[in-house]
Amino acid sequence: FKFDTGNPPHGNFIISGNWIDGTNHLTYGIINCKNLTYKDFFIKDSNLQISIDQNSTSIENINLHHTYGNLNGALSLNRIKQPIHKNFNYTLDGILPINDCKEAFGPTIQTVLDDFNLSSVFIKSTGQIPYDSNDINDTLSDDNFYTIDLSSDQNGTWHDVKFNGFKGHITSDFNTTKFDFPLILFANGKLSLQFSLNNITESVIFSLDLINAYIRDLYFSVLNFQTKIGKNILGSFNPDLMSKNGTLDLQIKANCSFNDLSSFKGSGKITVNENELSKLQMLGFLSRGISNLPLPLPTGTLKFSKLEGLFEIEHDVLKFDQIILSGLLSKIVNRGSFNFIKGELDITSKIQLLGNLPIPIVKQFAQFADPLSTFAEIKITGPWAEPEWKLLIKPID
Numbered sequence: 467f468k469f470d471t472g473n474p475p476h477g478n479f480i481i482s483g484n485w486i487d488g489t490n491h492l493t494y495g496i497i498n499c500k501n502l503t504y505k506d507f508f509i510k511d512s513n514l515q516i517s518i519d520q521n522s523t524s525i526e527n528i529n530l531h532h533t534y535g536n537l538n539g540a541l542s543l544n545r546i547k548q549p550i551h552k553n554f555n556y557t558l559d560g561i562l563p564i565n566d567c568k569e570a571f572g573p574t575i576q577t578v579l580d581d582f583n584l585s586s587v588f589i590k591s592t593g594q595i596p597y598d599s600n601d602i603n604d605t606l607s608d609d610n611f612y613t614i615d616l617s618s619d620q621n622g623t624w625h626d627v628k629f630n631g632f633k634g635h636i637t638s639d640f641n642t643t644k645f646d647f648p649l650i651l652f653a654n655g656k657l658s659l660q661f662s663l664n665n666i667t668e669s670v671i672f673s674l675d676l677i678n679a680y681i682r683d684l685y686f687s688v689l690n691f692q693t694k695i696g697k698n699i700l701g702s703f704n705p706d707l708m709s710k711n712g713t714l715d716l717q718i719k720a721n722c723s724f725n726d727l728s729s730f731k732g733s734g735k736i737t738v739n740e741n742e743l744s745k746l747q748m749l750g751f752l753s754r755g756i757s758n759l760p761l762p763l764p765t766g767t768l769k770f771s772k773l774e775g776l777f778e779i780e781h782d783v784l785k786f787d788q789i790i791l792s793g794l795l796s797k798i799v800n801r802g803s804f805n806f807i808k809g810e811l812d813i814t815s816k817i818q819l820l821g822n823l824p825i826p827i828v829k830q831f832a833q834f835a836d837p838l839s840t841f842a843e844i845k846i847t848g849p850w851a852e853p854e855w856k857l858l859i860k861p862i863d
Contacts, residue, residue: 470501483519493518505569508532521545534586535561543597553610558591564622584622590615593638611639626690628652628683634659641665653687655679655713668724674717674734681712681740712740720779728781736789738773743791769793775800782807795819802846809850814858816843 469475475497483491494517502509515527524542537560544553563586568579593612614636621630634647645661655678662671720732775789784804791798802813843858 468503469499473500475499475502477516479516489520491518491520505567507563507567507570519545530560532561532563533566534563537561552597553594554597555594556592558589560589561586562589581625582622583624583626584618585620587616587618587620609640611637613637623690626694627687628690638665652676653679653683663724669721670724671721673719676714676716679714679716680710681714681738682710684714709741712738712742714738718779730779730781732779733777734779735776736774739771740773741771743770743773768796770798804850811846811848811850811853813846814843815846 476499477495477497479493479495481493485491494515496513496515498511498513499509500511502512510531510533512528512530514525514529517524517526522542522545524540526540526542528537528539528541530537537558539556539558539560542555564579564582564584568576571579591612591614593610595610595612615634616636617631617633619631621628623629630651632647632650634645634650636646637644641664643663643665645659647657647659650657650659653676655676657677657679658673658675660673663669715737716734717736718732718734720730720734722730770791770793772792773789774792775786777784777786777789779785782805784806786803787801789800791800796817796819798815798817800813800815802811804811804813845856845858846853847856848854
């Protein structure tokens with residue numbers, strides 16, 4: 467604590483009882499304070515009510531006025547016996563200044579809050595938790611629980627990923643910790659995230675649903691995130707190739723071990739709408755280089771505007787049987803895999819022409835009664851940034 471020497475804390479107390487045997491005593495009072503700093507959390511003024519007897523210690527009617535608003539709450543500690551797990555009950559309600567109070571709740575919560583850059587959040591929380599966070603047995607006590615409601619309309623970042631507000635609910639007991647955030651405003655779209663952690667087995671089940679996110683904003687978010695964590699997941703390219711209105715929908719359901727992300731398994735669906743999709747490295751790599759292959763394709767055939775399909779994720783590999791890249795004149799149907807840690811591709815693609823188009827026929831292609839995909843495939847392998855392309859010709863009966 468740091469106090470303002472010109473405005474020291476002051477209070478009124480009643481202290482009475484038999485303090486020798488500790489069976490009948492009372493301390494009761496109200497404390498007022500101005501310009502108080504607790505672990506860099508500045509409080510303009512505060513008042514609280516303290517009550518101590520042989521049964522419990524309580525700090526009630528806590529009212530803190532800080533830069534962004536008010537924070538109210540209460541604490542109580544049972545003093546009747548000394549249980550194995552030492553817990554306290556609490557309530558918390560009001561505006562919590564995230565950036566200003568990161569150190570106030572101890573090192574465990576600080577590690578979480580350090581990932582955020584956010585001025586304030588509305589919080590409503592109640593629970594019973596250990597007051598010694600260093601004791602793992604206390605943390606897993608079967609009488610610990612808490613609920614937290616969170617919301618914010620402020621712009622902020624998480625690991626340098628920008629968001630524009632959120633609303634969520636967190637609950638935890640001896641068995642399970644659940645995160646349910648039905649609304650996160652992200653990349654000009656809406657993100658819904660559910661996360662369930664088994665506190666005993668440390669297994670994780672989660673689902674993600676991202677709707678109408680701008681690809682350009684999403685791309686910069688990924689770049690910021692990988693720079694923050696020091697891992698190069700996605701290579702950079704010229705963002706001017708992306709239209710500002712291209713959007714992405716993404717759904718994922720998966721499970722893994724909390725301490726072993728290599729156990730990640732799940733499935734999902736992706737839909738991308740982008741007029742310049744064929745120019746993008748991160749989503750249009752399936753069409754890159756095809757125009758240089760010896761295929762009799764008219765101008766504009768490889769101009770794609772949509773990518774969609776289902777996929778599975780196992781460990782660090784994304785697998786798919788039918789990811790379709792489509793445009794007005796053609797579509798490419800893809801099957802294969804992508805290792806998003808190593809950046810390695812292994813994809814087989816079929817080109818299908820749509821409609822009756824006047825296509826020049828090379829000598830070895832006698833007739834074009836069936837789509838081009840009936841006798842031609844493209845094999846794409848190697849690193850994401852510089853894949854190798856190979857045309858596979860099937861014999862014509």
